[in-house]
Amino acid sequence: MKRIAFIGGNPNAQSFNSSTEAEFSRAGNNTGNYAFWNAVDRQILGSKEYFEGWGFSPEYLRDFFDVVVLPSSNFIHPDRDMGVLANKLEKTGLPVISIGLGAQAPKENENVVFKPGTIRFAKVLSELSEKIVVRGEHTASVLDSFGVRNVEVLGCPSNFTNLNPKLGVENEVKMQNLLDFDDSEFSVLVNIDAHRRKFSSSYRKFFEMFKKGSFEIVCQNPIELVSMARGDVWPGDNSHILHQASLWCPGEDLSVLRKFVKKHFVTFFNAAAWMEYARKFDISVGTRLHGNMLAFQAGVPSSFVSHDSRTSELVSVMKLPTCSWESLEMESIRDVVSMTNFDGGLYDVNRKFLAKKYVDVLNSYGVTVCGDLLDFAGNG
Known part of the structure; x- marks a missing residue:
């Protein structure tokens, strides 16, 4: 199994004896992040270390890991500058599995201006990824406007919980x-x-x-x-x-x-x-x-x-x-x-179709996919 640098909170950590400030920070200031962190953590197997936030050392990741797993949220946001993370990921030189990346706008097809660091982040992901797993066609369209086209539209990994x-x-x-x-x-x-x-x-x-x-x-x-x-x-x-x-x-x-x-x-x-x-x-x-x-x-x-x-x-x-x-x-x-x-029937058929494409993306990185997901997608 590959050595995995997981950029996100450990979904199995205990919280009852910790302060709200510490736990909220660990959750990335939104407890909903645990929905997709938990899903990705269970779907990709390996020797993992969890890195909360972006304070990790690129050199440490480069020396001790084989791949970076980046469960993503709406990182492509007009109010965010993702330049710091772009620089760190680039310095690792490692393949990055970015899953669930989203672009934020009040409405789909509404033109918004993104910061240079965020556009660079998308391009760095493109260079380090086989395919970037994105939430939907709106996000794919935004990335296309940046010149980033190696994407797979699959929704959110929490759909396969x-x-x-x-x-x-x-x-x-x-x-x-x-x-x-x-x-x-x-x-x-x-x-x-x-x-x-x-x-x-x-x-x-x-x-x-x-x-x-x-x-x-x-x-x-x-x-x-x-x-x-x-x-x-x-x-x-x-x-x-x-x-x-x-x-x-x-x-x-x-x-x-x-x-x-x-x-x-x-x-x-x-x-x-x-x-x-x-x-x-x-x-x-x-x-x-x-x-x-x-x-x-x-x-x-x-x-x-x-x-x-x-x-x-x-x-x-x-x-x-x-x-x-x-x-x-x-x-x-x-x-x-x-x-x-x-x-409901359409949902079930579509989910199996998305799962098959998701497993194909994960397999392209050579990571170990959990057996239940393989079986569900028909790859077991």
Whole structure:
């Protein structure tokens, strides 16, 4: 097996006895990163060392490893400069397996300007990679504009977490059964960008829907919410906290918000624990793709609300269940269920097709692919 430098947090690390600040930093300031770190860690076998952040020594990687595995997020972002990572990867001289790379824009096909360091990062990846595994056609188009064309559009590796070949069909049946529920009967796992102020009015209306039954809100960031969800004490004069108070408990003092968060917010620094917890809910709904994906992979019917290029291209490539942003304006969770577009059979067939292409990419690097994924893709 190859010696692997894994650029990302160790998805098997324990967090219960560590501070929120340390764990949030380890999570790359977004706990949703554990969804794809966990997937890639299980899919590619070898002798691994985990490098949290970009503080690694290129010389150390060059001398002690055979390949760099880079589980990627929306690195191609107009507000990011990826030049530092580009320089470090180039200095290693090692092949890089970049998986799940995404380009960020408010809408697909919307022209945005990227920083020179980010464009250079894409070109360095191209030079060091057999193929760059990207999230969707939008990302492929952006990279093409940089002159980078050795890409494979495969969505997110978290799509191959639960390799039940009938996962889509089974989740579709469960979703259809929810049409017999009324709103007071639903147990909803809510995955939303609760800190994003531009969504506040829609979230308030959404809240009116899911509060009729039981619900919990998965908190991925910012640190203020993650801290309160873990039971930490946080000062109340922070802008994030004040925004949450106006969103969930308008007109109330901060003590009401703290009780609300303690009762309804939950956070995770481990994908397996996240999935296990998600199993008890009837449905997962929201704008957070990785939160919904982990629930979906746990066998929970989910509705992915697309609102930007990042989520839209992933939902499209993987054939995930989706409802429009306007669904947040509906009056009931049952309405969301009825308006969610999903073909479970198509999802299952498409996922097997994507898995075959994914395994072909991994095999081109000579790494050891886990047996379950090989079998699922038909390569076992």
